[in-house]
Amino acid sequence: MLSDLVNRCRPLPADATLLVLGAGFSGGHLAALARQLGTRVLTSVRLPADRCDPNTLRFDSQLNQLPDPAQLQGVTHVLSTIPPERDGQDPVIRCLGDTLQRLPLRWVGYLSTTGVYGDRKGAWVRESDPATPMQERSQRRLACEEAWKRLDGPVQILRLPGIYGPGRSPLQAILRGELQPIDKPGQVFSRVHVDDIAGACWHLIQQAAQGRRPPIVNISDDEPAPSAQIQGYAAELLGITLPQPRLFSDASQTMSAMARSFWAENRRVCNALLCKELGYTLLHPTYRSGLLDCWEAEGFKASAASESKAASEPASA
Numbered sequence: 001m002l003s004d005l006v007n008r009c010r011p012l013p014a015d016a017t018l019l020v021l022g023a024g025f026s027g028g029h030l031a032a033l034a035r036q037l038g039t040r041v042l043t044s045v046r047l048p049a050d051r052c053d054p055n056t057l058r059f060d061s062q063l064n065q066l067p068d069p070a071q072l073q074g075v076t077h078v079l080s081t082i083p084p085e086r087d088g089q090d091p092v093i094r095c096l097g098d099t100l101q102r103l104p105l106r107w108v109g110y111l112s113t114t115g116v117y118g119d120r121k122g123a124w125v126r127e128s129d130p131a132t133p134m135q136e137r138s139q140r141r142l143a144c145e146e147a148w149k150r151l152d153g154p155v156q157i158l159r160l161p162g163i164y165g166p167g168r169s170p171l172q173a174i175l176r177g178e179l180q181p182i183d184k185p186g187q188v189f190s191r192v193h194v195d196d197i198a199g200a201c202w203h204l205i206q207q208a209a210q211g212r213r214p215p216i217v218n219i220s221d222d223e224p225a226p227s228a229q230i231q232g233y234a235a236e237l238l239g240i241t242l243p244q245p246r247l248f249s250d251a252s253q254t255m256s257a258m259a260r261s262f263w264a265e266n267r268r269v270c271n272a273l274l275c276k277e278l279g280y281t282l283l284h285p286t287y288r289s290g291l292l293d294c295w296e297a298e299g300f301k302a303s304a305a306s307e308s309k310a311a312s313e314p315a316s317a
Contacts, residue, residue, distance in 0.1 A: 001293060002032060004283060005199045010206060011037045016106075017074045020044070021059065021092050022081035026111060026163060029198040030079055042075065061091035069099050077205060079109045080148075084140035093147045101152050107208045108155045109201055110148045113141050114190065114218060116159065120267040122186055127159075127216040127273055135261050149215070156204060157216045161269050164290065165194030166297035170234045174242065181228035182263075184248035188224040190269035193284040193293065196221070203280040212278060220269040222285040230287045237295045 012018075018034045020027040023043035034041045044059035044067065057067040061082075078100065080092045092100075100108070115138035116131040133139045145157050173179040200219045207213065228245045235242045252260055274280050284290035295301055 001297060002029065002036070002195060002198070005033055005195055005202075006036045009033065009037055009199070009202050012039050012077070012205065015074075016040070016076045017042065018077045018079070019072065019075045020079050020081070021096075024081060025165070025168060026160075026194055026197050027079060027081040029165075029194050030201050033198045033202060040074075042071070059095075061085070061095050064095075066095055069102075072099060072103060075103050076105060077107045078103075078105060079111070079201060081111045084137075084144045086140075088140040088143040090144035090147045093144070093151065097147075097151060105153045107205045107213075108148070108151070108153050109158050109204065110145065110155065111197075112145050112157050112159045113138060114159045114161045114220070114267070114269050115265070116142045116145065117267055117269075119265040122188060122266045122268065124268045124270045125218075126270045127214065127218055134265060154208060154213060155215070156208070156213055158201070158204070159216065159218050159269075160192055160197065161190035161220045162192070163194055163197065164191055164294070166294050168194070169291060169294035169298070170231050171238060171291070171294055171298055171300065174231065174235050174238055174240055179231060179242065180251070181231050181242055181245035182248050182251045183226075183228055183245035184263060187226060187248070187263065187266050188268060189227055189230075190220045190224040190267070191230075191287060191290070192220045193290040195283050195293070199283055200274060200280050203278065204274075207278050214273060214278075217274050217278070218269050218271055219274060220271045221282060221287065221290070222271065222275075223287065224268040225287060230291070233288055234291050234295075237291060238300065 017040045019042045020031045021044045023031050023045060031041045031043050042055050042057055044057045046060045057071055058065050059067055082092055085091055115135060116133045117125040117129060118132040118134045131142050133142050148155050148157060170179055197219055204217060232242060248263060284293060
C-alpha cells in the first residue's frame, strides 16, 4: 500500500516542485506519494474538477489548452504519462517542450512501454536490447521516446509492462463471473504494481541526484507468468473456482484485434538494472504479493473477516 511506500522513502529537498503531466492511475500515485512526503506537486488534467485549485493545471493538446508558463515556475522534477498522438507525436514535447527546457529541471521521467521490445518468443529483454516494436501503438511510443531523448534535460525513459493495482485487478471481474482464463502454452506476461511505479520513480529521482541516471530503465516485477496462473491465484484469494482455461486457438476466434495483439507478443522483462544495479527494492516482487495487496485494499479482507466473525457468533434465540 502507498503508506508502506511513504514509510521507506526520503523526502526531496524543500525547494523541489514535481509536475505530473497526466495524473491518472500511475501519475496520480506518484503525485500522492510526493504530497505525503511534503513535496509541492502540480498535476495536469484535461478538465480540472476544481478550477480554483492552483496546483491543478489544464492541459489539452488537442484543444490547445496549455498551462501558463508562469504556473510552471519553480518546477524541478517532471513525470509525463501522457500517451502519443495518433500521428506518433508526443503532445507534451510538441506543446510544452520549449517551456520545459527553460525550467531548472533536475529529473524528467517519461512513462513508456516494454511493448517497444516487440515479440521475443519468451526471452528476457533488457534495456540494452534493441527496440523492435511490432504493434503500431508501440511504434508511436518509440517515436515519443526519441522525442524525449532529444529534449535538452535530465531525461529518463521508464518502460513499463502491464500495470495493475487496487481497482485495476482481476478480482472484481472474477467476482462478477466475467473472467474466462485462456491457455496459450509458453506464453507469459510481465506486470508491475502501481505502488512500485511510484516507488521506482521516487528512487530514480534520488539516484539521479547522486549522478546515477541511466537513460532507459525497465520497471517490472520479478516473476513473469501466464495470465491464467495469475487469475487462478486471484480466484483462490476470493474462494472462487474459475472455469477451466480455454485454449487460445479457440478463444482468439472471438477476440477483438486489440486483444489478439496483446497475445501476439511474448517476452520476459528483466529488472536487474533497477533492482540490482540501482538498488530499488520492490514492494511487490511477485503477483502474489501484489494481488494480496489488491485484495486487502479493495475491501475483500475486511469482508472476509466480517463474515468469519458472523459465522462464529452464536445464533440469537
